[in-house]
Each structure stands twice: as structure tokens, then as C-alpha cells.
Amino acid sequence: xxxxxxxxxxxxATGSIGTNTLDVVARHPEQYxxxxxxxxxxxxxxxxxxxxxRPRFAAVADEAGARRLRALLADAGCATEVMSxxxxxxxxxxxxxxxxxxxxxxGAAGLAPCLAAARAGKRLLLANKEALVVGGALFMDAVHAGxxxxxxxxxxxxxxxxxxxxxxxxxxxxxxxxxxTASGGPFRQRDPATLAAVTPQEACAHPNWVMGRKISVDSAxxxxxxxxxxxxxxxFELQPQQIRxxxxxxxxxxxxxxxxxxxxxxxxxxxxxxxxxxxxxxxPQRIESGAELLDFTRLSALTFEEPDPQRFPGLQxxxxxxxxxxxxxxxLNAANEExxxxxxxxxxxxxxxxRVNAATIERVLPSLPAQPALQDLLxxxxxxRAQARHFVKGMAT
Numbered sequence: 001x002x003x004x005x006x007x008x009x010x011x012x013a014t015g016s017i018g019t020n021t022l023d024v025v026a027r028h029p030e031q032y033x034x035x036x037x038x039x040x041x042x043x044x045x046x047x048x049x050x051x052x053x054r055p056r057f058a059a060v061a062d063e064a065g066a067r068r069l070r071a072l073l074a075d076a077g078c079a080t081e082v083m084s085x086x087x088x089x090x091x092x093x094x095x096x097x098x099x100x101x102x103x104x105x106x107g108a109a110g111l112a113p114c115l116a117a118a119r120a121g122k123r124l125l126l127a128n129k130e131a132l133v134v135g136g137a138l139f140m141d142a143v144h145a146g147x148x149x150x151x152x153x154x155x156x157x158x159x160x161x162x163x164x165x166x167x168x169x170x171x172x173x174x175x176x177x178x179x180x181t182a183s184g185g186p187f188r189q190r191d192p193a194t195l196a197a198v199t200p201q202e203a204c205a206h207p208n209w210v211m212g213r214k215i216s217v218d219s220a221x222x223x224x225x226x227x228x229x230x231x232x233x234x235x236f237e238l239q240p241q242q243i244r245x246x247x248x249x250x251x252x253x254x255x256x257x258x259x260x261x262x263x264x265x266x267x268x269x270x271x272x273x274x275x276x277x278x279x280x281x282x283x284p285q286r287i288e289s290g291a292e293l294l295d296f297t298r299l300s301a302l303t304f305e306e307p308d309p310q311r312f313p314g315l316q317x318x319x320x321x322x323x324x325x326x327x328x329x330x331x332l333n334a335a336n337e338e339x340x341x342x343x344x345x346x347x348x349x350x351x352x353x354x355r356v357n358a359a360t361i362e363r364v365l366p367s368l369p370a371q372p373a374l375q376d377l378l379x380x381x382x383x384x385r386a387q388a389r390h391f392v393k394g395m396a397t
Contacts, residue, residue: 005033006123006281009092011113012104013037014045016211017127017153020273021102022049024281027288032281036092038105041065047072050080056097057081059088089113094120100281102153103128106214107337108330108381111135115374118142118150125280127153129231134330134377140234150235151280156180156228157235158276159254159267164236166284171236178236179256180228181248182307183208183271185220188249192311198350200343208251208271217340221353222307226318227336230329233322240322245315247305252294270294314354317361327366327380334384335360342392352395360388 008025012018018037025032036057039046043065050058050073058073058080060066066084073080083092086109093101093113100123103114110128115135117124119142126132131139143150152158160178164171186205187195204216211219218224229243251271258264269275270292278289307315314336321328339356342348348356364384368376 005031006099007033007035007097008100008102008281009036009038009095009098010034010102010104011038011089011093011110012040012102012106012127013049014039014042015104015106016215017104017273017277018102021104021125021277021281022053024274024278024287024289027290031287035098036095038089038092040105043068044072047076051076051078054078055080057083057092057095059083059085059092061085086112090116093117093122096120099123100125102277102280103131104153106130106212108134108333108378111139111377112374115139115142118148119146121147123149123151125151125153125277129154129227130333132231132234133227133333134381135374136234136326136329138372138374138377151283152231152235153273153276153280154228154231155271155273155276156255157232158279160232160236160257162267162279163255163257163265174257174259175236175238175242176258176260176262177242177244178232178238179244179246179258180225180232181246181251181253181255181304182222182225183219183251184247184249184305184307185222187220187311188247190311192308195311196349196351200346203343203350207249209273213344214337214340217343217353218336221314221350222312223314223317223336223340223353223357225307225312226315227333229315229318230322230332240319245307247307248302250299250302252299252302268294314357317354317357321361324361325366325368326372327368327377328361330377330380331364331366331384332357332361334381335364335388338385338388338392342396348392348395352392355395356388356391359391360384363387 034053034055038059040061063084066082070082094116101117102125104127114131203220256266272291274289321332335357339353
């Protein structure tokens, strides 16, 4: 690393990825400077972060939240400039004084600022898988055209990235296929016949990882792995048949690359998101993450099993969407966001999430132009959401 500090914008600073990023940054004050922070609704938590880190800018969802944040910061004598609205996120992601952007906003809302960072040629630490699930070719074209450095933060994709050479041109000749590992979530051994009775509290109780509510539910349904399959297709320029999923309950092996000579390269570590965050911040160097050292003498076993399609029916939807018309993956993501939100607020049951997703994919047929723009994808996203909400209303408990 050079002696010049890397100036960092963290989009989604109050969430799990955002707070873990700040934890890693705090261990290396000589290397990183927090330039901007954003949050959606957690204004008090963002204010506390601003008081600690004194960023030049902070951004929130709307002007009402911005007024609250300005008042909190003014009372504490903090000079951070407060911005609001979706455009503020894009401006902070592409700001000329920013070196790196941690994209940790959950959902399709993160696509526009990710595109802005990519087009501005930033070092883009991608924790927002929806940028690729929804954006696909548009997003990757922006990365290449802008000269951005794209570094995956999901533990599985970071693991694959770490197993591959820095020269992307060498990847196709190296890879036979990749294996994404999945913990199986809290219901890996639960009788599928009982899943309809699952509560939001049960679905959010992940056995290995501490995550936000939405991604915790996605892990319980394994829709997170479905979205990661789509993300991997774009990140590593793979065909769907080159991506496989295996359940690994211990979450020690984070993913694997099977080479053409049948060698298997794997990345191992304790289940701690600070490790892939540190990889993204420092690549190609390595820095202290704060994670516990993996003690092999205390590992009783590493086990693997096939995902049960009866328990996790959503996983196949990713492969179906990848084989469908362009935009099908955006439809799947939109439906899932609406279905999970409805489950978390008690409107539908746990198994209804898959029913909404499958029905929306079947009903909403994408018809995008040959080279879709952001507005085309957002219009498709909204059409899929409207249809998903229609199905939710019909299933409401």
C-alpha cells in the first residue's frame, strides 16, 4: 500500500457490511479515510458514525431524514455535509475525490450508484449482488468502459476471486467449473412439510452468519444462493452449467474452483465478513481483518451435501432465469424482494415466497431492447414488483 490514504465511500454504512467495513478500516487508520457514508432510514445510527468518522458527506433516503440528521450533527458540532435522495448516492459514488466505493445497499436500489461508480472508474467493492442480477451486461459493460476495478465482497465470490490469477484473460482456460458453498441456513434438516409455519424470527436466526433480515431470509430459502449463481455468471464470465452449488453446513470452505486438470482450489476461513471486506480493501495486498484465526485442530468435520429441491425450490429458478430472455433475472430479483418484505411484515407465509417468485417469473415476460439502458431495467423491475404485489395480495394471510 502507498502512504496516501485511500478515500472510501460506504453506501449502506449502517448495515452489517457497512459496520464491518468500518471495523476493518478502524484497524488501519494510516491507510483509509472515510469520505462519505449513507444510510436509508437509520438516521441515529448514521449520525453516530458521522460523529466518529467525520466524513465530508453523508446521504440519506429523503429530505425529512436529512433534516433530522443535520440537526443531530449540528448539535454535536459535526460539519459533515448532508445530502438526500437517490441522485446523492450516485454523486458520492462517482465523486472525483473518492478512490473506493463499498456498495452495500440491499436490493435493486443499489444498481444506479454502482453504475455511477463503475463509469467513474472507481475501485468498486461489490456487496450488492443485485447490481449484477438486475444490471447484468449493462453493469459489466460500465465496469469495462470506465476502467473500474471490480472486487466481489460476498464471501463465496471473494473466495472464487482469491483462487484465480489476477489476469482475467487466463480465467477461461483455467476454470472447468466453480462450486458455490451454502450453509443450508436454519432449516437444512427441518421437515419440508413444516416450513409453511416458519416465522420471521426463525428465518432470521442464521446458524453461522450475522446478517440483515432480508439476506437472512434469503439464506433460509436459499434464494441468496440463487442470486449468487446469477452474480457468478457475470463476475467470472461463466455459462450456467459451469456453476454448481453444494451445502457445507460448517461455512469453513467459502467456495471452490475446479480446474480443467481436475485440481480443486478452495478458500477457507472462519465465517466472518471482515475477511472478504479486507481482501477487497487491500487487494492485491493483505491486511489484518480482525477475524479469528482458523484452528484446524478444533474442526471436527467438514461435510457436504446436495441441496434438497423440495426444501429449497428457489435455487432452480436462478438457472431457469439465466436460460430465459434477457431481464428474467431482474424479474426474479424484484419478485423476491417483494415476497420477502411481505413475509417479514407477516402478510404471507414462508413457503409463499417461492410461490410469488415462481408465479411472477411465469407471468412477467421481459421485452427489453437489444442494448437496454438503466431506465429499461428499472421499468422492468417495477413491472415485476407490481405483479409480485398482486400475487402477494391474493395470498395474504
